[in-house]
Amino acid sequence: MVARHAGISPTTAVKVLNILEQRGMVERRYEVVAEGIAKEISVWVLRVDPYWMTDATASQIRSTTPPAPVLKTQKDIKVPRRFKHLFWNVDLSELNTKDHGPAIAIAILEQDNPHAIAWAIHNLDPEAFAVAALPRRGFTPEMSALASRIARKK
Structure with missing residues:
Protein backbone atom coordinates (compact mmCIF):
# COMPACT_ATOMS: atom_id res chain seq x y z
CA MET A 1 0.00 0.00 0.00
CA THR A 64 3.77 15.81 -0.15
CA THR A 65 0.48 14.18 -0.94
CA PRO A 66 -0.09 10.73 -2.36
CA PRO A 67 -1.31 10.51 -5.93
CA ALA A 68 -5.05 10.90 -6.27
CA PRO A 69 -6.76 7.51 -6.17
CA VAL A 70 -8.62 6.30 -9.22
CA LEU A 71 -12.17 7.37 -8.55
CA LYS A 72 -14.75 4.64 -8.68
CA THR A 73 -18.41 5.16 -9.23
CA GLN A 74 -20.51 4.51 -6.15
CA LYS A 75 -21.91 1.39 -7.82
CA ASP A 76 -18.39 -0.11 -8.09
CA ILE A 77 -17.48 0.19 -4.40
CA LYS A 78 -17.80 -3.14 -2.64
CA VAL A 79 -17.24 -4.01 1.00
CA PRO A 80 -13.67 -5.35 1.36
CA ARG A 81 -13.21 -9.05 2.18
CA ARG A 82 -11.42 -8.15 5.41
CA PHE A 83 -14.83 -7.10 6.81
CA LYS A 84 -16.62 -10.30 5.83
CA HIS A 85 -16.96 -11.31 9.49
CA LEU A 86 -19.18 -8.24 10.03
CA PHE A 87 -21.57 -9.42 7.30
CA TRP A 88 -21.73 -13.12 8.14
CA ASN A 89 -25.33 -13.46 6.92
CA VAL A 90 -24.89 -11.64 3.58
CA ASP A 91 -23.11 -12.43 0.33
CA LEU A 92 -20.46 -9.67 0.11
CA SER A 93 -20.45 -9.80 -3.69
CA GLU A 94 -24.06 -8.58 -3.62
CA LEU A 95 -23.36 -5.50 -1.44
CA ASN A 96 -22.40 -2.13 -2.86
CA THR A 97 -22.26 1.29 -1.25
CA LYS A 98 -24.75 2.91 -3.59
CA ASP A 99 -27.63 0.49 -3.10
CA HIS A 100 -26.93 -0.73 0.43
CA GLY A 101 -25.21 2.21 2.15
CA PRO A 102 -27.51 2.45 5.21
CA ALA A 103 -27.43 -1.32 5.82
CA ILE A 104 -23.64 -1.33 5.55
CA ALA A 105 -23.35 1.63 7.94
CA ILE A 106 -25.66 -0.01 10.48
CA ALA A 107 -23.84 -3.35 10.37
CA ILE A 108 -20.44 -1.69 10.77
CA LEU A 109 -21.54 0.62 13.59
CA GLU A 110 -23.18 -2.28 15.47
CA GLN A 111 -19.89 -4.17 15.51
CA ASP A 112 -17.82 -1.16 16.69
CA ASN A 113 -14.84 -2.09 14.49
CA PRO A 114 -12.57 1.00 14.13
CA HIS A 115 -11.02 -0.16 10.83
CA ALA A 116 -14.43 -0.83 9.33
CA ILE A 117 -15.79 2.50 10.61
CA ALA A 118 -12.86 4.33 9.00
CA TRP A 119 -13.51 2.51 5.70
CA ALA A 120 -17.23 3.38 5.90
CA ILE A 121 -16.55 7.07 6.58
CA HIS A 122 -14.45 7.24 3.40
CA ASN A 123 -16.78 5.19 1.20
CA LEU A 124 -20.37 5.78 2.28
CA ASP A 125 -22.53 8.81 1.57
CA PRO A 126 -23.61 11.04 4.49
CA GLU A 127 -27.20 9.89 3.85
CA ALA A 128 -26.24 6.32 4.79
CA PHE A 129 -25.12 7.53 8.21
CA ALA A 130 -28.19 9.77 8.55
CA VAL A 131 -30.44 6.73 8.06
CA ALA A 132 -28.27 4.69 10.44
CA ALA A 133 -28.71 7.42 13.09
CA LEU A 134 -32.49 6.92 13.21
CA PRO A 135 -33.72 5.18 16.38
CA ARG A 136 -33.87 1.41 16.01
CA ARG A 137 -34.04 -1.63 18.23
CA GLY A 138 -30.64 -2.79 19.48
CA PHE A 139 -28.90 0.42 18.44
CA THR A 140 -27.57 2.31 21.45
CA PRO A 141 -27.96 6.09 21.76
CA GLU A 142 -24.14 6.33 21.48
CA MET A 143 -24.18 4.52 18.12
CA SER A 144 -26.96 6.79 16.87
CA ALA A 145 -25.04 9.87 18.04
CA LEU A 146 -21.87 8.67 16.27
CA ALA A 147 -23.78 8.03 13.03
CA SER A 148 -25.40 11.45 13.30
CA ARG A 149 -22.04 13.18 13.85
CA ILE A 150 -20.48 11.39 10.89
CA ALA A 151 -23.43 12.36 8.65
CA ARG A 152 -23.13 16.03 9.69
CA LYS A 153 -19.33 16.19 9.27
CA LYS A 154 -19.23 14.59 5.81
Whole structure:
Protein backbone atom coordinates (compact mmCIF):
# COMPACT_ATOMS: atom_id res chain seq x y z
CA MET A 1 0.00 0.00 0.00
CA VAL A 2 2.90 2.36 0.73
CA ALA A 3 4.26 1.72 -2.77
CA ARG A 4 0.88 2.36 -4.39
CA HIS A 5 0.35 5.64 -2.53
CA ALA A 6 3.91 6.81 -3.18
CA GLY A 7 3.77 5.83 -6.86
CA ILE A 8 6.87 3.60 -6.61
CA SER A 9 7.52 -0.11 -7.00
CA PRO A 10 6.97 -2.43 -4.01
CA THR A 11 10.69 -3.34 -4.06
CA THR A 12 11.73 0.31 -3.84
CA ALA A 13 9.19 0.96 -1.08
CA VAL A 14 10.57 -1.90 1.05
CA LYS A 15 14.16 -0.66 0.56
CA VAL A 16 13.23 2.90 1.55
CA LEU A 17 11.16 1.77 4.55
CA ASN A 18 14.04 -0.40 5.79
CA ILE A 19 16.45 2.56 5.53
CA LEU A 20 13.98 4.83 7.34
CA GLU A 21 13.53 2.16 10.03
CA GLN A 22 17.33 1.98 10.54
CA ARG A 23 17.38 5.77 10.96
CA GLY A 24 14.58 5.59 13.52
CA MET A 25 12.17 7.59 11.37
CA VAL A 26 9.56 4.85 10.96
CA GLU A 27 8.60 1.86 13.03
CA ARG A 28 7.27 -1.48 11.83
CA ARG A 29 4.47 -3.04 13.83
CA TYR A 30 2.50 -6.19 13.24
CA GLU A 31 -1.28 -6.34 13.54
CA VAL A 32 -3.70 -9.19 13.09
CA VAL A 33 -6.56 -8.30 10.77
CA ALA A 34 -9.57 -10.24 9.56
CA GLU A 35 -9.39 -10.74 5.80
CA GLY A 36 -11.63 -13.75 5.39
CA ILE A 37 -9.31 -15.37 7.95
CA ALA A 38 -7.12 -13.86 10.64
CA LYS A 39 -3.91 -12.65 9.01
CA GLU A 40 -0.86 -10.78 10.32
CA ILE A 41 0.21 -7.69 8.36
CA SER A 42 3.04 -5.17 8.66
CA VAL A 43 2.05 -1.64 9.59
CA TRP A 44 4.56 1.19 9.18
CA VAL A 45 4.24 4.14 11.55
CA LEU A 46 5.99 7.50 11.14
CA ARG A 47 7.98 8.37 14.27
CA VAL A 48 7.96 12.12 14.75
CA ASP A 49 11.05 12.74 16.88
CA PRO A 50 12.48 16.21 17.51
CA TYR A 51 16.03 15.17 16.56
CA TRP A 52 15.16 14.74 12.89
CA MET A 53 11.95 16.78 12.52
CA THR A 54 13.14 20.18 11.32
CA ASP A 55 10.89 22.90 9.93
CA ALA A 56 12.08 22.02 6.43
CA THR A 57 11.24 18.31 6.93
CA ALA A 58 7.83 19.13 8.39
CA SER A 59 7.13 21.43 5.46
CA GLN A 60 8.10 18.69 2.99
CA ILE A 61 5.87 16.13 4.70
CA ARG A 62 2.92 18.54 4.67
CA SER A 63 3.43 19.42 1.00
CA THR A 64 3.77 15.81 -0.15
CA THR A 65 0.48 14.18 -0.94
CA PRO A 66 -0.09 10.73 -2.36
CA PRO A 67 -1.31 10.51 -5.93
CA ALA A 68 -5.05 10.90 -6.27
CA PRO A 69 -6.76 7.51 -6.17
CA VAL A 70 -8.62 6.30 -9.22
CA LEU A 71 -12.17 7.37 -8.55
CA LYS A 72 -14.75 4.64 -8.68
CA THR A 73 -18.41 5.16 -9.23
CA GLN A 74 -20.51 4.51 -6.15
CA LYS A 75 -21.91 1.39 -7.82
CA ASP A 76 -18.39 -0.11 -8.09
CA ILE A 77 -17.48 0.19 -4.40
CA LYS A 78 -17.80 -3.14 -2.64
CA VAL A 79 -17.24 -4.01 1.00
CA PRO A 80 -13.67 -5.35 1.36
CA ARG A 81 -13.21 -9.05 2.18
CA ARG A 82 -11.42 -8.15 5.41
CA PHE A 83 -14.83 -7.10 6.81
CA LYS A 84 -16.62 -10.30 5.83
CA HIS A 85 -16.96 -11.31 9.49
CA LEU A 86 -19.18 -8.24 10.03
CA PHE A 87 -21.57 -9.42 7.30
CA TRP A 88 -21.73 -13.12 8.14
CA ASN A 89 -25.33 -13.46 6.92
CA VAL A 90 -24.89 -11.64 3.58
CA ASP A 91 -23.11 -12.43 0.33
CA LEU A 92 -20.46 -9.67 0.11
CA SER A 93 -20.45 -9.80 -3.69
CA GLU A 94 -24.06 -8.58 -3.62
CA LEU A 95 -23.36 -5.50 -1.44
CA ASN A 96 -22.40 -2.13 -2.86
CA THR A 97 -22.26 1.29 -1.25
CA LYS A 98 -24.75 2.91 -3.59
CA ASP A 99 -27.63 0.49 -3.10
CA HIS A 100 -26.93 -0.73 0.43
CA GLY A 101 -25.21 2.21 2.15
CA PRO A 102 -27.51 2.45 5.21
CA ALA A 103 -27.43 -1.32 5.82
CA ILE A 104 -23.64 -1.33 5.55
CA ALA A 105 -23.35 1.63 7.94
CA ILE A 106 -25.66 -0.01 10.48
CA ALA A 107 -23.84 -3.35 10.37
CA ILE A 108 -20.44 -1.69 10.77
CA LEU A 109 -21.54 0.62 13.59
CA GLU A 110 -23.18 -2.28 15.47
CA GLN A 111 -19.89 -4.17 15.51
CA ASP A 112 -17.82 -1.16 16.69
CA ASN A 113 -14.84 -2.09 14.49
CA PRO A 114 -12.57 1.00 14.13
CA HIS A 115 -11.02 -0.16 10.83
CA ALA A 116 -14.43 -0.83 9.33
CA ILE A 117 -15.79 2.50 10.61
CA ALA A 118 -12.86 4.33 9.00
CA TRP A 119 -13.51 2.51 5.70
CA ALA A 120 -17.23 3.38 5.90
CA ILE A 121 -16.55 7.07 6.58
CA HIS A 122 -14.45 7.24 3.40
CA ASN A 123 -16.78 5.19 1.20
CA LEU A 124 -20.37 5.78 2.28
CA ASP A 125 -22.53 8.81 1.57
CA PRO A 126 -23.61 11.04 4.49
CA GLU A 127 -27.20 9.89 3.85
CA ALA A 128 -26.24 6.32 4.79
CA PHE A 129 -25.12 7.53 8.21
CA ALA A 130 -28.19 9.77 8.55
CA VAL A 131 -30.44 6.73 8.06
CA ALA A 132 -28.27 4.69 10.44
CA ALA A 133 -28.71 7.42 13.09
CA LEU A 134 -32.49 6.92 13.21
CA PRO A 135 -33.72 5.18 16.38
CA ARG A 136 -33.87 1.41 16.01
CA ARG A 137 -34.04 -1.63 18.23
CA GLY A 138 -30.64 -2.79 19.48
CA PHE A 139 -28.90 0.42 18.44
CA THR A 140 -27.57 2.31 21.45
CA PRO A 141 -27.96 6.09 21.76
CA GLU A 142 -24.14 6.33 21.48
CA MET A 143 -24.18 4.52 18.12
CA SER A 144 -26.96 6.79 16.87
CA ALA A 145 -25.04 9.87 18.04
CA LEU A 146 -21.87 8.67 16.27
CA ALA A 147 -23.78 8.03 13.03
CA SER A 148 -25.40 11.45 13.30
CA ARG A 149 -22.04 13.18 13.85
CA ILE A 150 -20.48 11.39 10.89
CA ALA A 151 -23.43 12.36 8.65
CA ARG A 152 -23.13 16.03 9.69
CA LYS A 153 -19.33 16.19 9.27
CA LYS A 154 -19.23 14.59 5.81
